[in-house]
Amino acid sequence: MSSKASLQRTGDSAFKRMDHVSSELFTLTYGSLVLQLIEDFEDYAEVNNQLERMGNNIGQRLIEEFLAKSRVSKCGDFAETCEVIALVGFRMFLGVTGTVSQSAKEPHVCHITLASNPLLDFVELPDEAKGVLQYSNILVGVLKGALEMVQMRVDVEVVHDPLVGDEATELKLTLLEIINDEPPPDDE
Amino acid sequence: MNSFFVMVGSDDTLLFENQVINNGKAASLASVGLSSGMDKADQKDVLTHFVLFSALDVVDEEMWRTQNMFLRKVDKFEEWEVSAFVTAGNIRFLILHDARNDDGIRTFFTRVYDLYMKMALNPFYKLNSPITSPSFAAKVRALADEHL
Numbered sequence: 001m002s003s004k005a006s007l008q009r010t011g012d013s014a015f016k017r018m019d020h021v022s023s024e025l026f027t028l029t030y031g032s033l034v035l036q037l038i039e040d041f042e043d044y045a046e047v048n049n050q051l052e053r054m055g056n057n058i059g060q061r062l063i064e065e066f067l068a069k070s071r072v073s074k075c076g077d078f079a080e081t082c083e084v085i086a087l088v089g090f091r092m093f094l095g096v097t098g099t100v101s102q103s104a105k106e107p108h109v110c111h112i113t114l115a116s117n118p119l120l121d122f123v124e125l126p127d128e129a130k131g132v133l134q135y136s137n138i139l140v141g142v143l144k145g146a147l148e149m150v151q152m153r154v155d156v157e158v159v160h161d162p163l164v165g166d167e168a169t170e171l172k173l174t175l176l177e178i179i180n181d182e183p184p185p186d187d188e
Numbered sequence: 189m190n191s192f193f194v195m196v197g198s199d200d201t202l203l204f205e206n207q208v209i210n211n212g213k214a215a216s217l218a219s220v221g222l223s224s225g226m227d228k229a230d231q232k233d234v235l236t237h238f239v240l241f242s243a244l245d246v247v248d249e250e251m252w253r254t255q256n257m258f259l260r261k262v263d264k265f266e267e268w269e270v271s272a273f274v275t276a277g278n279i280r281f282l283i284l285h286d287a288r289n290d291d292g293i294r295t296f297f298t299r300v301y302d303l304y305m306k307m308a309l310n311p312f313y314k315l316n317s318p319i320t321s322p323s324f325a326a327k328v329r330a331l332a333d334e335h336l
Contacts (some may be wrong), residue, residue: 024309031311122309124321126317 007072007083011091014070018092026056027121034135051134055141063146066092074101078175080150082110085143085173093117098171115163117169125163134158137167143173151179189287191336192236193296193328195304196244197316198278198312204319212247240282243270247271247280257301273297277315279304280313289336296335303327 030184037047072090075081079102086098098112119136134140140156147154153176160170192258195203243263250259251274263270265284271293273281281297307313307324 027311031309032195035311085280122306122311124307124310124312126312 004083004087007087008097010070010072011088011097014088014092017069017094020095023118023121025033027118027123028041029121030138032057033071038129038133044129048134048137051137052141055143056145057141058138059142059145059147060149062093062103062142063149066146074130078108078152079110081147082112086112087097089146090114110173112171112173113160114169114171120162123163128168129163134161135163136161139171143171150180151181153179189285189288189336191332192240192284193284193300193332194237194240194282195267195283195300195319196241199316202318203279203316203326204295204328206325206328206332207236208336227235236240236284239265239268240270240284242255243272243282246270247272258297260290266289271297272331273301275301275304284322284336285336292335296331300328303331308318 006071034047034051038044041050042049056167065134066089069093072084072088081102082100082102085098085156090149091097094117096114096116096118098114101111102109115138119138123135125133136158140158143156144154147177155174155176157174158169159172162166162169189209191208192206193206195205195258197203246262247259250272251261257273257331259274260267262272268284268286269288271283271285271290275281281300283293283296285293303324307319307321308315310321313319313321
């Protein structure tokens, strides 16, 4: 199992290899996307769904790029997977790193905390959207989609969100099952 | 110094206002003019808005005579003066004040402009709509305390 420091180095060098865009351009583009969805669907719950679906789509493709460019080795367990996501994945695609916390009692649950979330710069939710709209829900979809492509079915949830007054963005990842794609026994 | 600060959108709607009243002198503004059945507070509001919005005509002329965004004193009403600032997006900042303080007002305008820019980047804020964000209001109040 690779150490945190070496993962951090892997993340940094992967970040350097990526093309970069201005973070404001990114934040504002995402903001107008969310707003357009709100205008089109007029229902925050449905907007959450749409964001997750988009994220899922992104995640399924992003995992290829991640595996091709990040040069990480095979993960031993779910906890290591979460470390790789937090230190390499987020660093590569969003330029930030997360910290992972996990309790020994629940090895299949991981919390990733992002001290800064570039999606949220400048954003202030209107009162009626607080607690209903999951503004960062695209991350949920991305993680689910990407992990599903590497045989992990996970449930992801935004448990803390600075937009409703929390200190940092916190994502809770629950491993539901490792998808076993061995062919059925009677397969030729 | 007593001051009434307003932000006026490019379509002349009121976006935001903030008042700082330090002493009883502000009441003198209320005692001028209007003598209808309204109570004191209402009269003052109406009159302030009237004075500030009538200064907009002067601002619209004055802004073409200078390269600066800060227009200094543009209008006068009794012992009150109106200072103005015009942003690139034609949002007008106006202050009705009773003491000369060009430097303080200039700094205040520039800092509020900075706040406004950040606030305008919020995707949930529709341009030229009234600013309802409590954090924006709190920051402007703090700036007013510091510079005015």
